[in-house]
Amino acid sequence: MTAVLEISGLQKTYRSRKGVRRALDGFDMVVEAGQVHGFLGPNGSGKTTTLRTLLGLIRPNGGRMAILGREVPEHLSEVAGHVGAIVESPQFFGNFTAQDTLALLADAGGVREERVVAVLELVGLRDRAKDRVKTYSLGMKQRLAVASALLKEPKLLILDEPANGLDPGGIREMRTLMRNLAESGMTVVLSSHILGEIQLICDSVTIISGGRRVAAGSVADVLASHTSSGVKVRLEPGVDMRGAIELLRANGAQVVVEHDHFTVGNAGNPAQITRILAEREIYVSELTPIAADLESVFLELTGTAPVDGHNRQVDQSAVATPTGGWGQ
Amino acid sequence: MSLARAEARRLVKRRFTKFFVAGLLILLVAIAAGMFLTNEKIGSDQRAAAQAEAQAQFQRSYQQSVTEKENCTAAQGTPAASQFPPNCDDIYIPTESDYDPQWFMPATFEFLGEFPGMITTLAALLAMVAFVVGASFVGAEWNSGGMMNLLLWRPTRIRVLATKLTILLAGAAVLTVVVSALWTAAFLAIADLRGSTDGLTSGAWQSIALTELRGLALVLVAGAAGFSLASLGRHTAMALGVAVGVVIVLQFGLGAVLFMAKVKFAEAYLAPVWMSAWMDKTYRIEDTSACDFSSNNGCQPAILDLTWQHAGGLLAGILVVTVGAALWAIRRRDIT
Ligand SMILES: Nc1ncnc2c1ncn2[C@@H]1O[C@H](COP(=O)(O)OP(=O)(O)OP(=O)(O)O)[C@@H](O)[C@H]1O
Numbered sequence: 025m026t027a028v029l030e031i032s033g034l035q036k037t038y039r040s041r042k043g044v045r046r047a048l049d050g051f052d053m054v055v056e057a058g059q060v061h062g063f064l065g066p067n068g069s070g071k072t073t074t075l076r077t078l079l080g081l082i083r084p085n086g087g088r089m090a091i092l093g094r095e096v097p098e099h100l101s102e103v104a105g106h107v108g109a110i111v112e113s114p115q116f117f118g119n120f121t122a123q124d125t126l127a128l129l130a131d132a133g134g135v136r137e138e139r140v141v142a143v144l145e146l147v148g149l150r151d152r153a154k155d156r157v158k159t160y161s162l163g164m165k166q167r168l169a170v171a172s173a174l175l176k177e178p179k180l181l182i183l184d185e186p187a188n189g190l191d192p193g194g195i196r197e198m199r200t201l202m203r204n205l206a207e208s209g210m211t212v213v214l215s216s217h218i219l220g221e222i223q224l225i226c227d228s229v230t231i232i233s234g235g236r237r238v239a240a241g242s243v244a245d246v247l248a249s250h251t252s253s254g255v256k257v258r259l260e261p262g263v264d265m266r267g268a269i270e271l272l273r274a275n276g277a278q279v280v281v282e283h284d285h286f287t288v289g290n291a292g293n294p295a296q297i298t299r300i301l302a303e304r305e306i307y308v309s310e311l312t313p314i315a316a317d318l319e320s321v322f323l324e325l326t327g328t329a330p331v332d333g334h335n336r337q338v339d340q341s342a343v344a345t346p347t348g349g350w351g352q
Numbered sequence: 353m354s355l356a357r358a359e360a361r362r363l364v365k366r367r368f369t370k371f372f373v374a375g376l377l378i379l380l381v382a383i384a385a386g387m388f389l390t391n392e393k394i395g396s397d398q399r400a401a402a403q404a405e406a407q408a409q410f411q412r413s414y415q416q417s418v419t420e421k422e423n424c425t426a427a428q429g430t431p432a433a434s435q436f437p438p439n440c441d442d443i444y445i446p447t448e449s450d451y452d453p454q455w456f457m458p459a460t461f462e463f464l465g466e467f468p469g470m471i472t473t474l475a476a477l478l479a480m481v482a483f484v485v486g487a488s489f490v491g492a493e494w495n496s497g498g499m500m501n502l503l504l505w506r507p508t509r510i511r512v513l514a515t516k517l518t519i520l521l522a523g524a525a526v527l528t529v530v531v532s533a534l535w536t537a538a539f540l541a542i543a544d545l546r547g548s549t550d551g552l553t554s555g556a557w558q559s560i561a562l563t564e565l566r567g568l569a570l571v572l573v574a575g576a577a578g579f580s581l582a583s584l585g586r587h588t589a590m591a592l593g594v595a596v597g598v599v600i601v602l603q604f605g606l607g608a609v610l611f612m613a614k615v616k617f618a619e620a621y622l623a624p625v626w627m628s629a630w631m632d633k634t635y636r637i638e639d640t641s642a643c644d645f646s647s648n649n650g651c652q653p654a655i656l657d658l659t660w661q662h663a664g665g666l667l668a669g670i671l672v673v674t675v676g677a678a679l680w681a682i683r684r685r686d687i688t
Pocket residue numbers: 038039040045046047065066067068069070071072073074688
């Protein structure tokens with residue numbers, strides 16, 4: 025497979041009168057062709073900064089980037105025709121209609137005029153296309169933004185929080201749309217905070233925290249590598265659970281008691297559990313590994329899980345220094 | 353080319369553009385109509401009426417002066433004498449030549465003499481519209497995020513901005529040429545109906561055409577300056593703010609300070625003076641506090657002649673600085 029998007033060692037420091045802010049600190053990312061790639065990270069972790077830099081809107085302070093095999097920003101104008109993008113709820117000139125807005129973009133980009141009608145249909149704005157953008161709801165503006173990104177039939181589609189403001193039906197439509205686009209050979213990079221969504225539609229993900237990559241790979245790999253080695257244990261009905269728990273604890277297991285079962289947190293080798301219990305003639309009726317979902321992996325990797333009695337501030341992470349990428 | 357076409361469409365589609373151009377046209381029609389209504393053609397009737405009016409005025413004031421003189425003479429030696437000059441011969445008796453019938457002629461539109469002033473009016477109005485429309489054309493784009501969108505499609509920033517500017521200037525040029533032609537035709541008609549078109553030699557026409565050309569240059573510089581300032585500030589209000597700032601600080605504030613400080617040729621710091629110099633080819637500033645003594649003319653005020661070359665230099669400077677700064681700024685700036 026070829027990489028449609030490659031970023032390595034990307035650095036970006038914002039300078040203002042208030043001082044400097046290091047938004048990207050040696051960020052790496054690779055997206056293979058034909059994938060739907062999730063780009064995840066807490067607020068302020070640098071997702072939008074990465075995408076803006078990639079699209080030539082801001083200048084990096086260091087690092088390399090390539091789109092479709094061409095170095096950017098040097099050769100951006102060669103590949104721009106193949107990249108459709110929306111960056112963080114794009115705004116449009118409010119006094120023009122959706123139709124005019126897209127027609128002007130199509131004209132500027134040398135795209136056939138028929139595409140305008142096609143994409144408006146695709147995002148469900150056909151009947152409102154002649155209304156002024158000013159009169160649109162948040163979700164309708166977002167749909168228009170997606171339409172503008174699809175206008176040039178891109179090979180690489182970059183969507184920064186496309187689900188922002190969409191209704192449940194819209195989110196589902198977006199999901200099907202992305203899958204269809206990916207099947208037609210388009211590569212999609214999707215940044216979102218709706219992790220259930222990402223888990224459903226993405227082939228692979230990159231997780232960013234504090235301007236650095238903390239995990240990347242296929243969704244299954246990321247989940248697997250960060251699934252805690254926990255197992256859920258259920259005993260035969262009527263068996264004294266407390267005795268079994270004490271026994272396991274005595275053997276060094278980290279046991280968390282639930283009402284009709286318990287979990288062992290550090291069960292590197294689940295067979296150990298059955299052996300210890302069986303020696304005392306306690307038999308296990310269920311022993312299942314606990315599968316982590318993307319959300320808990322995300323919270324663990326980025327160190328942004330909520331802690332009781334504590335208001336986490338943005339830029340705050342329980343992970344002191346983000347480790348390099350997963351699998352390194 | 354497609355970018356240029358899209359920008360041209362955007363420019364004419366904008367309500368702001370339509371609104372200001374329509375306002376300008378209405379204003380111009382009003383000015384032309386006013387000129388038409390307040391002027392009259394001079395024929396033998398008008399000349400005779402003026403003659404009669406001059407004669408009547410002369411008669412009236414002659415009578416008054418004569419009566420006054422008689423009263424003065426009669427009052428000599430009485431207390432009433434203090435109401436009159438000590439020497440009754442000082443009372444002036446007007447002569448007929450003091451009442452030139454020319455003064456009593458109705459206003460008439462002499463194309464040759466008056467049209468250049470109308471060209472300046474037109475150029476000033478067009479320049480104002482070009483400045484505001486130019487500022488809003490790019491300012492609203494920056495402000496609404498449309499510029500960012502466009503740059504995602506065309507990542508060549510300088511080209512995008514330069515294309516926008518070119519389209520704006522082309523639009524302003526077309527508007528100026530068309531409106532100037534209509535304006536000239538309208539005033540030719542007014543002169544024909546309500547004045548005279550005497551003395552319109554080919555040389556005179558050439559001079560009129562050159563004045564209109566200078567007006568076009570003024571309009572283009574104003575449009576480019578408004579556009580560039582708004583692009584620099586990424587907001588229409590930036591350009592308007594600078595314009596208002598220039599008017600208030602330079603024209604009123606600085607003007608007043610310079611006059612108070614009796615700076616030599618203080619007028620040279622005022623924009624309208626430069627505009628006059630540009631449109632009328634020269635503007636003379638006299639400094640009456642100075643004295644250039646010469647034996648045959650006595651004391652002459654010091655003179656500063658601003659020529660259209662000076663003013664042209666200033667316009668070129670404004671153009672280069674504003675457009676240069678706008679292009680320079682967009683080259684590297686982070687667009688967020
Ligand atoms: N124009 C700017 N000037 C200064 N700092 C900025 C600017 N834009 C972003 N930042 C900072 O850079 C960091 C990364 O911001 P970025 O917008 O990339 O975050 P994000 O991952 O997109 O967050 P979110 O999920 O909230 O959209 C933040 O700390 C932010 O405050």
